[in-house]
Amino acid sequence: MRLDEARRIEGQCLCPVFARSPLFIARGEGMYVWDDQGRRYLDFCSGGRAVNALGHCHPRVVAAVKHQAELLLHTSNDYYTEPQLRLAELLTRLVPGTRAFFCNSGAEANEAAMKLARKYAKRQSADRVEFVTARHSFHGRTMATVTATGQPKYQQDFTPLLPGVRYVEFNDIAALEAAITEHTCAVMLEPVQGESGVYPATPEYLQAARRMCDERGVLLILDEVQTGFGRTGKLFAYEHYGITPDILTLSKALGGGVPIGAMLAREAVATAFVPGDHGSTFGGTALAAAAALAAVSALLDEGLADRAASTGEYLAARLSALQQQHELITDFRVIGCMAAVDLAAPIAAEVKTYAQEHGVLFITVGDRMLRLLPALICTPAQVDETIWVIEQALDAVAVTAAHS
Numbered sequence: 428m429r430l431d432e433a434r435r436i437e438g439q440c441l442c443p444v445f446a447r448s449p450l451f452i453a454r455g456e457g458m459y460v461w462d463d464q465g466r467r468y469l470d471f472c473s474g475g476r477a478v479n480a481l482g483h484c485h486p487r488v489v490a491a492v493k494h495q496a497e498l499l500l501h502t503s504n505d506y507y508t509e510p511q512l513r514l515a516e517l518l519t520r521l522v523p524g525t526r527a528f529f530c531n532s533g534a535e536a537n538e539a540a541m542k543l544a545r546k547y548a549k550r551q552s553a554d555r556v557e558f559v560t561a562r563h564s565f566h567g568r569t570m571a572t573v574t575a576t577g578q579p580k581y582q583q584d585f586t587p588l589l590p591g592v593r594y595v596e597f598n599d600i601a602a603l604e605a606a607i608t609e610h611t612c613a614v615m616l617e618p619v620q621g622e623s624g625v626y627p628a629t630p631e632y633l634q635a636a637r638r639m640c641d642e643r644g645v646l647l648i649l650d651e652v653q654t655g656f657g658r659t660g661k662l663f664a665y666e667h668y669g670i671t672p673d674i675l676t677l678s679k680a681l682g683g684g685v686p687i688g689a690m691l692a693r694e695a696v697a698t699a700f701v702p703g704d705h706g707s708t709f710g711g712t713a714l715a716a717a718a719a720l721a722a723v724s725a726l727l728d729e730g731l732a733d734r735a736a737s738t739g740e741y742l743a744a745r746l747s748a749l750q751q752q753h754e755l756i757t758d759f760r761v762i763g764c765m766a767a768v769d770l771a772a773p774i775a776a777e778v779k780t781y782a783q784e785h786g787v788l789f790i791t792v793g794d795r796m797l798r799l800l801p802a803l804i805c806t807p808a809q810v811d812e813t814i815w816v817i818e819q820a821l822d823a824v825a826v827t828a829a830h831s
């Protein structure tokens with residue numbers, strides 16, 4: 428299939444919810460993807476959205492998927508399967524004192540977290556049902572998680588939303604203090620707001636959130652769907668803050684490119700669920716669990732969280748040098764392999780298009796921000812290539828602007 432045919436089929440057969448780049452991806456390997464013409468691109472967004480932390484088609488993930496596909500693809504959660512149980516052992520070893528629930532996506536992991544928080548809190552008091560979330564957060568697209576997402580643009584056409592969600596300014600301790608009441612069951616936060624532009628929580632903020640939740644009998648849910656599994660230079664972003672959540676949600680990088688989500692909850696919280704309370708047909712299915720087991724094992728064996736930390740330092744140094752040369756860059760934020768670059772003018776789409784035409788892929792936020800999410804296997808030379816392309820793009824866009 429080629430790009431023109433893809434666009435024709437999309438125009439006729441797909442719900443028009445995605446604003447796709449004019450790029451047909453036929454194949455991927457490591458840091459690279461190839462289009463329908465055989466052209467190679469440096470993938471600086473990990474398959475678009477921070478999913479392929481190990482790069483594309485990591486051999487251990489591919490081998491595990493092949494092996495599992497020949498053994499057993501799926502059976503329901505009415506029965507035991509080894510990959511799911513081994514994955515649960517591995518994840519609860521990485522986050523001690525927890526139990527796991529498996530699902531298929533980030534939104535579903537957050538749905539599970541919200542349902543569990545309500546069930547747990549209702550046992551203490553029947554009207555402890557509210558959630559506090561942050562403005563500019565992103566928690567997913569289902570009705571509950573789009574409500575939790577503190578961005579009206581994702582919500583306005585889908586009202587009425589889930590009752591009982593309050594929004595606070597991120598990193599504002601006093602606002603959080605004021606928003607938590609005797610009706611609050613959980614505070615849900617991203618340690619680093621990813622989708623809205625790589626804004627890390629301050630240590631004081633997350634530590635205060637942890638303390639307030641403890642003092643007031645409220646659960647702390649950390650959404651690490653994007654930051655989990657080494658993305659920020661630690662295995663989980665909460666490790667930067669010296670706190671632990673009551674409930675942790677994970678997805679994107681978990682399956683090494685295969686869809687899977689997980690919610691990990693502290694033992695006492697997790698056991699508020701009883702059989703029948705929650706479920707998922709495909710959650711933790713053999714194929715996805717086998718992929719995740721291989722992906723997380725590879726990530727640990729290859730020390731990719733540490734590698735993401737050093738790549739982040741190098742990327743920050745390069746962006747800092749670029750900012751000094753280029754007045755079009757007003758600010759940037761880097762935490763591990765998660766970075767955003769703020770631009771002085773609404774040129775993000777042009778920069779992205781230029782980079783794509785010159786063989787480098789990344790994404791944008793709004794019209795003035797670039798978002799860079801390389802796989803954790805990224806090398807310094809690949810950082811250099813991306814910085815070079817951004818520099819060329821900014822020069823080209825500046826010239827066009829001067830002539831128009």
Ligand SMILES: *Cc1c(COP(=O)(O)O)cnc(C)c1O
Nearest residue numbers: 532533534565566567650652653
């Ligand atoms: C991507 C993302 C989600 C939603 O995940 P889906 O798999 O698209 O449902 C939730 N939370 C965060 C922080 C995310 O980055």
